[in-house]
Amino acid sequence: MSTSPPSLTGDHERAMLERRARLLGPAYRVFYERPVHLVRGEGAWLYGADGERYLDAYNNVACVGHAHPHVVAALARQAAKLNTHTRYLDETILAYAERLLARFPVELGQVMFTCTGSEANDLALRIARAHTGGEGVVVTRHAYHGVTQATAECSPSLGRGVAPGPRVWKVPAPDGGDDSANAGRRLAAEVDGAVAAMRREGVRPAALLVDTILSSDGVRPEPAGFLAPAADAIRAAGGLFIADEVQAGFGRIGERFWGFARHGVVPDLVTMGKPMGNGHPLAGVVARPEVLRAFGSRARYFNTFGGSPVSCAVGMAVLEVLERESLAANAARVGAELMRGLREIAARDGRIAALRGAGLFVGVELRDAASGAPSPDLATRVVNGLRERRVLISATGAAANVLKIRPPLVFTTEQSALLLEALSDTLRH
Numbered sequence: 528m529s530t531s532p533p534s535l536t537g538d539h540e541r542a543m544l545e546r547r548a549r550l551l552g553p554a555y556r557v558f559y560e561r562p563v564h565l566v567r568g569e570g571a572w573l574y575g576a577d578g579e580r581y582l583d584a585y586n587n588v589a590c591v592g593h594a595h596p597h598v599v600a601a602l603a604r605q606a607a608k609l610n611t612h613t614r615y616l617d618e619t620i621l622a623y624a625e626r627l628l629a630r631f632p633v634e635l636g637q638v639m640f641t642c643t644g645s646e647a648n649d650l651a652l653r654i655a656r657a658h659t660g661g662e663g664v665v666v667t668r669h670a671y672h673g674v675t676q677a678t679a680e681c682s683p684s685l686g687r688g689v690a691p692g693p694r695v696w697k698v699p700a701p702d703g704g705d706d707s708a709n710a711g712r713r714l715a716a717e718v719d720g721a722v723a724a725m726r727r728e729g730v731r732p733a734a735l736l737v738d739t740i741l742s743s744d745g746v747r748p749e750p751a752g753f754l755a756p757a758a759d760a761i762r763a764a765g766g767l768f769i770a771d772e773v774q775a776g777f778g779r780i781g782e783r784f785w786g787f788a789r790h791g792v793v794p795d796l797v798t799m800g801k802p803m804g805n806g807h808p809l810a811g812v813v814a815r816p817e818v819l820r821a822f823g824s825r826a827r828y829f830n831t832f833g834g835s836p837v838s839c840a841v842g843m844a845v846l847e848v849l850e851r852e853s854l855a856a857n858a859a860r861v862g863a864e865l866m867r868g869l870r871e872i873a874a875r876d877g878r879i880a881a882l883r884g885a886g887l888f889v890g891v892e893l894r895d896a897a898s899g900a901p902s903p904d905l906a907t908r909v910v911n912g913l914r915e916r917r918v919l920i921s922a923t924g925a926a927a928n929v930l931k932i933r934p935p936l937v938f939t940t941e942q943s944a945l946l947l948e949a950l951s952d953t954l955r956h
């Protein structure tokens with residue numbers, strides 16, 4: 528048997544794609560015109576079956592880096608000792624809950640564990656509906672909040688193929704071209720309008736649910752502060768403010784550990800996922816205790832795998848690495864370097880319509896040079912061009928014309944420079 532890695536010829540890729548379609552059915556998509564077959568990861572590097580090394584500038588899940596030894600060891604240690612669930616007394620679960628809650632404002636005093644961000648949002652909606660007695664939810668126009676029935680209904684970015692929920696109203700995401708006070712007032716007025724519209728249909732409001740970096744709306748962190756008046760507006764109407772931190776949380780945005788903190792608001796419920804377990808399925812909801820009361824007194828909650836001792840050991844190890852390696856500070860520093868480099872590229876390339884970002888979450892909006900219209904074609908070309916240069920990113924936004932750059936938080940100055948060089952080269956060709 529040959530020990531050399533299989534070469535990814537076109538035939539080999541085609542055979543794998545055919546097997547995927549046959550085995551996994553039609554709902555899955557792969558990235559890139561020439562899909563990447565990965566076999567190993569380390570830090571911000573991914574290694575292909577073709578023997579090539581790829582720079583991962585996309586995967587926020589592996590926040591402390593792929594296969595971080597401290598996280599792997601914690602997982603293996605706990606798995607070798609005990610893995611049960613939340614129906615037994617367990618020190619690991621409680622120690623992690625304490626450590627995690629210490630990262631939140633004191634008002635947010637309780638945590639419930641799930642396995643995915645979708646489950647966390649689904650649970651947050653159930654809690655909000657139990658607390659308020661309302662049903663209506665306000666989301667942004669191109670939001671994504673998950674795969675369950677309730678969260679897919681709150682995810683207009685899934686497109687026309689997924690019916691919008693009858694209990695869901697949409698508001699436009701701020702475009703960043705305004706100061707904080709105006710953007711805040713405008714969004715709050717939109718929330719008021721959505722609440723008025725739902726009341727006309729006999730629906731009471733339950734919540735405003737917002738991804739605090741507005742990732743699928745095209746990465747819209749600016750201006751900081753715009754979420755606070757919107758949170759006030761939904762509360763004045765009797766609803767709750769749910770901050771979806773699945774994308775922004777755990778130090779990604781640099782200067783603050785949570786996206787809501789940039790907006791100077793303390794949410795009623797916070798949902799988390801993706802980076803929480805660095806790839807292990809760990810997610811959850813953090814809540815104000817008074818908000819959990821109604822749900823908890825009526826409903827029994829048991830999530831078989833959510834918050835298992837192994838998951839909590841992993842979550843604890845992730846927090847330890849984030850803190851020990853000062854990764855939020857690294858995100859702020861390297862994110863600023865990346866943004867500086869992108870500004871230089873944008874200064875000589877009129878196809879870059881806007882740059883938006885916070886920490887290591889950056890959106891590069893692309894337009895057609897001649898018409899100035901959003902250019903999903905250019906975004907597709909750039910994403911695939913970078914892939915050919917072994918740098919992995921993707922695209923997002925309502926028009927799919929915003930490059931989404933969101934590397935592991937261990938991203939270095941050198942890796943940022945490599946990404947910028949590859950992007951310049953791609954745009955030139």
Ligand SMILES: Cc1ncc(COP(=O)(O)O)c(C=O)c1O
Binds near residue numbers: 644671771810
């Ligand atoms: C903002 C946001 N919320 C929720 C989810 C759903 O998380 P999961 O895929 O873990 O169910 C996602 C996933 O992309 C997300 O981006």
